[in-house]
Amino acid sequence: MKSLLSIFNRGLLKENPVFILMLGLCSVLAVSVSVVNAIGMTLAYSFVLICSELTISSCRKWIPKSLRVPIFILTIASFVTILGLVMKAYFPDLDKALGIFIPLIVVNCIIIGRVEAFAYRKSVIESLFDSLGMSAGYGIAIIAIAVVREILGNGTLFDIPLFGAHFQPALILILPPGAFLVIGLEIALVNAILKKTEAKRGTSK
Amino acid sequence: MKEILRLSMVLAIVGCLAGLALSSVYSLTRQQILFQEEQAIFSAQKALFPEAEEFRPLEIESLVLGSVRIDSAYEALDADKTVKGLLINARTPGYGGMIVFVVGFDLEKQLRGVQVTSQSETPGLGANVSKKSFLDQFINKSIEDPFEVKNDVKAITASTITTKAIVQGIRSSIEWLQSNDMGGTS
Amino acid sequence: MNDLQQLGQILLQSIFAQNLVFIRFLALCSFVGLTADFNSAVGMSWAVTFVTVLASAVSYVVYHFLLVPFNLEYLQTITFILTIAVFVQLVEIYLKKAIPSLHRMMGIYLPLIASNCMILAVALLNVTEKYNLLEATVFSLGASIGYALALIIMAGIRERLRYAKVPELMKGYPLIFIASAFIAIAFMGLQGLGR
Numbered sequence: 001m002k003s004l005l006s007i008f009n010r011g012l013l014k015e016n017p018v019f020i021l022m023l024g025l026c027s028v029l030a031v032s033v034s035v036v037n038a039i040g041m042t043l044a045y046s047f048v049l050i051c052s053e054l055t056i057s058s059c060r061k062w063i064p065k066s067l068r069v070p071i072f073i074l075t076i077a078s079f080v081t082i083l084g085l086v087m088k089a090y091f092p093d094l095d096k097a098l099g100i101f102i103p104l105i106v107v108n109c110i111i112i113g114r115v116e117a118f119a120y121r122k123s124v125i126e127s128l129f130d131s132l133g134m135s136a137g138y139g140i141a142i143i144a145i146a147v148v149r150e151i152l153g154n155g156t157l158f159d160i161p162l163f164g165a166h167f168q169p170a171l172i173l174i175l176p177p178g179a180f181l182v183i184g185l186e187i188a189l190v191n192a193i194l195k196k197t198e199a200k201r202g203t204s205k
Numbered sequence: 206m207k208e209i210l211r212l213s214m215v216l217a218i219v220g221c222l223a224g225l226a227l228s229s230v231y232s233l234t235r236q237q238i239l240f241q242e243e244q245a246i247f248s249a250q251k252a253l254f255p256e257a258e259e260f261r262p263l264e265i266e267s268l269v270l271g272s273v274r275i276d277s278a279y280e281a282l283d284a285d286k287t288v289k290g291l292l293i294n295a296r297t298p299g300y301g302g303m304i305v306f307v308v309g310f311d312l313e314k315q316l317r318g319v320q321v322t323s324q325s326e327t328p329g330l331g332a333n334v335s336k337k338s339f340l341d342q343f344i345n346k347s348i349e350d351p352f353e354v355k356n357d358v359k360a361i362t363a364s365t366i367t368t369k370a371i372v373q374g375i376r377s378s379i380e381w382l383q384s385n386d387m388g389g390t391s
Numbered sequence: 392m393n394d395l396q397q398l399g400q401i402l403l404q405s406i407f408a409q410n411l412v413f414i415r416f417l418a419l420c421s422f423v424g425l426t427a428d429f430n431s432a433v434g435m436s437w438a439v440t441f442v443t444v445l446a447s448a449v450s451y452v453v454y455h456f457l458l459v460p461f462n463l464e465y466l467q468t469i470t471f472i473l474t475i476a477v478f479v480q481l482v483e484i485y486l487k488k489a490i491p492s493l494h495r496m497m498g499i500y501l502p503l504i505a506s507n508c509m510i511l512a513v514a515l516l517n518v519t520e521k522y523n524l525l526e527a528t529v530f531s532l533g534a535s536i537g538y539a540l541a542l543i544i545m546a547g548i549r550e551r552l553r554y555a556k557v558p559e560l561m562k563g564y565p566l567i568f569i570a571s572a573f574i575a576i577a578f579m580g581l582q583g584l585g586r
Contacts, residue, residue: 022423022564026508030416067212071219073476077469078223082230085465089237092245096323103468103515107508109420175327176414177575184568188560223469231465300582302409 004129011133018141019190023109027101028142029179036158038146039139040094041101044087046135048079048105050128053119055079057127060120072115073106080106110134141186148182149173246307249320250279250292253309257281257289273297273377281309290317293381297374299324300331300366308378310348318344319375331367348379398529401522405533408582411509412541413575418509422541423567431500432546436539438497440532442482443510446475447531450514451524464518471514476505509538544574 017023024045031041052075056063063071084102087095095102105111114134119127150156153173155163172178250260260279267276276294283289290311296303302325309317321335333339339361351357352372360368411417418439425431450471458464483501486494504510513534517527548570557566 023420025419025423026416029419062215064212064215067216070216070473070476073472074219074223074469077472078227081227081465081468084468085230085234085238089234089241092241100512100515100519104508104512106468106472107506107511109506112506171330172576175575176416176579177572179416180568180572180575184561184565184572187568188565191565192560227466227469 004125007126007129008133008136011130011135012137012140016137016141016190017110017134018138019187021110023113024138025183026104027108028138028145029176029183030101031098032142032146032149032179032182033174034097034150034154034156034159035143035146037094037097038142040091041098042135042139042142044083044098044102045105045108045138046131047083048076049111049114049135050131051079052076052111052115053127053131054124056115057119057122057124063120068116068120072112072120076111076115077106110138144186145179145182148186149178153178245322246294249307249322250281250309252320253292253307253317254281254289256283258284259286260292268381270377270380271373273374275378275381276305288312291382293378294322295374295378297370297377299326299334299370300364302326304334304367304370304374306371306374308343308375310382314348316343316346316348316375319371321371326364326367331361331364333361333364334367334371343375348382352376352379398526401526401529402533405530406537406540407578410537410541410578411512411534412538413571413578415512417512418507418538418541421503421507422545422571423564425500425503426542426545426549426567429543429546429550432542434497435500435503436535436542438500438504439507439509439538440535441497442475442479442501442504443513443535443538444528444531445482446478446510447513447517447527448524449478450474451517451527454518467515467518468511471511475510475514479505509534541574545571 011017015021018025018028027041027045031037052072055075056072080103083105084095087098087102114130118130122130147157151162152170153175155161155167155169161167170178173182247260251257254260259282261282263278263280265275265278267274269275274296276296278294279292281289281292290309292307292309294305294307296305298304303323304321304326305323306319306321308319311317319340321340324332324334326332326334339359342359352375354360354365354368354372358368358372405411409415412419412422421435421439425435453470453474454464454467458466458470463470479501483494483498486498486501513531517530520526520530522530545567549567552566552570561569
C-alpha cells in the first residue's frame with residue numbers, strides 16, 4: 001500500500017506534470033480563465049488519462065511491442081471522442097467553454113507519455129494510482145493558476161463577484177499575457193518551495 | 206509473413222473494438238446532442254418572444270451580405286399558430302472572432318431586441334456586447350432608424366469595433382428583411 | 392469583401408492577431424522546449440510548416456470525402472490524429488530517400504511533430520471555421536508562419552538572456568513565460584491588423 005501511495009504522490013508533487021515536467025501546457029494556460037472551467041477541464045482530462053491507463057494496463061499482455069504506439073493513439077483518441085460526445089450531449093456549456101482543448105487532449109504529451117512509460121509495463125492497480133496522481137497534479141496546477149486569474153483578473157470566484165461593483169480587476173490577467181505571467185510566477189514560487197524543502201532535508205540529515 | 210499477418214489481425218481487432226465503442230456512444234448521444242443544439246438557439250429566441258410557443262424555420266439559403274452572414278430565419282408562432290414576428294440568426298466579424306446573434310422583429314416595423322449567442326470579444330470591453338445594458342437599447346427600436354454608432358446607437362465603452370460589428374449585423378438583417386418583402390405587416 | 396481580401400484577412404489574423412502560440416496557446420511544449428538553441432528553432436519551424444500545410448490539406452480531403460458523406464463527423468479527432476501520424480511517418484521516409492538535404496535540415500524534428508498540438512488544432516479549426524480548401528491552406532500557412540515567428544523571437548530572446556543577470560528563482564522557465572507575456576501583449580496590440 002505504501003508504494004501505491006508513493007506512486008500517487010509522485011504525480012502530485014515531485015513529478016507534477018505541469019510545474020515540473022512542463023507538459024500539457026496548452027490547455028492549462030487556455031482554460032485557466034475561470035475556476036469552474038479549470039475544474040471541468042481537470043475532470044475531462046482525468047477521465048481520459050485514467051481510462052486510457054487502465055485499458056492499456058489491463059491489455060498490456062496482448063499488445064505487440066511494434067504496434068503499441070498506434071494502439072495507444074487509437075485508445076486515447078477513442079476515449080477523447082467518447083468524452084466529447086457525452087459532453088456535447090449533457091454538458092454543452094462546459095463543452096463550449098473548453099472548446100478545441102477537449103479534442104486536443106489526444107495529443108497531450110502527458111497521457112501518451114504515461115501510457116507508454118507506465119501503463120504498458122505495470123499492473124492495473126499501479127496504473128490506477130499513477131493516473132490518479134497525475135490527474136491530481138494537473139488539477140492542482142490548472143486550478144492554482146485559474147484561482148489567481150479569476151480573482152484578480154475578473155473579481156469573481158466560481159462566477160460569484162467578490163469585491164463589489166466598484167472593483168476594477170486587472171483585466172490583463174484574463175487575457176493571454178496574463179496566463180504566461182501567472183504561470184511564470186507560480187513556477188518560480190514552486191521552485192522556491194522545492195529549494196527550501198531540499199535545504200531543510202539537507203541540514204536535517 | 207506470419208508476423209505481419211498477426212500484427213494486422215491485432216490492429217484490425219483493436220480498430221473494430223474502437224469502432225464499436227464509438228458508434229454505440231454516438232447513437233446513444235445523438236438525439237441529446239441535437240436537442241442541445243436546438244435549445245441553444247431556442248432559448249435566445251424565446252428571450253425575444255416570450256409568448257411564442259413554436260419557432261417555424263423559413264426555407265432560406267444562408268447568404269452573405271458584405272461581411273455579415275445570415276444563417277437562418279424563423280417565424281415566431283404563439284399558441285394559436287399566429288405569426289407574432291420574425292427572427293434572423295446571423296453572424297458578424299467582431300474584434301476577436303465572429304459574433305453570433307439573433308435579431309427579433311415584430312409586425313410593426315420594430316425590433317423586438319437582439320440576443321448574442323456566441324462571441325469572443327475582449328472581456329470587460331467588447332464582451333459587454335452580450336450584456337443587457339448594451340442590448341436593451343435595441344428593444345422596440347424602429348427598423349427605419351439610421352443605426353449609426355454614436356448618434357443613433359450608444360457605443361460600448363472603448364469598443365468601437367465590436368459596436369460597429371454588431372450594428373452592421375443588425376443593419377444587414379434589416380436589409381435582408383426588407384429585400385425579402387417582410388419589413389411591413391405580414 | 393472579395394475572396395482575395397478574405398484570404399488576406401485569414402493570413403494576417405493567423406500570423407498576428409490570433410497568433411497560435413501567444414494568443415491561442417498552442418504548440419507550447421515545443422515552444423518552451425526547442426527555443427534554447429536558435430538552429431533547432433529554425434529547423435523545427437521548417438518541419439512544422441511543411442507538415443502543417445500538407446497535413447491540413449490531407450485532413451480536409453479526408454474529412455470532406457470520407458467522413459461527411461458517411462455522417463461520421465464525430466470521428467474527426469481520431470481520423471485526423473491517425474492521418475497526421477501516418478503522414479509524418481511517410482514524409483520522413485520519403486525525405487530521407489528523395490531529398491536528403493531537406494531531411495538533414497528538419498528530419499530529426501519530424502517525430503516530435505506528431506504530438507504537436509498545433510497541427511491537430513489547425514485541422515480541427517479548418518472544420519469548425521468551415522473553411523474551403525484554399526482558405527484552409529492559407530490558414531495553415533499563416534499558423535505556421537506565426538509559429539515560426541514565435542519560436543524565432545523566443546530563441547533570440549533566450550540567447551540574450553543567457554548573458555543577463557537573472558534572479559536565481561526566475562532562471563529558466565519562469566523567465567521564459569514572463570518574456571512570453573510581454574510578447575503576447577505586443578501581439579495583442581496588433582489585433583486591428585487585417586480588418
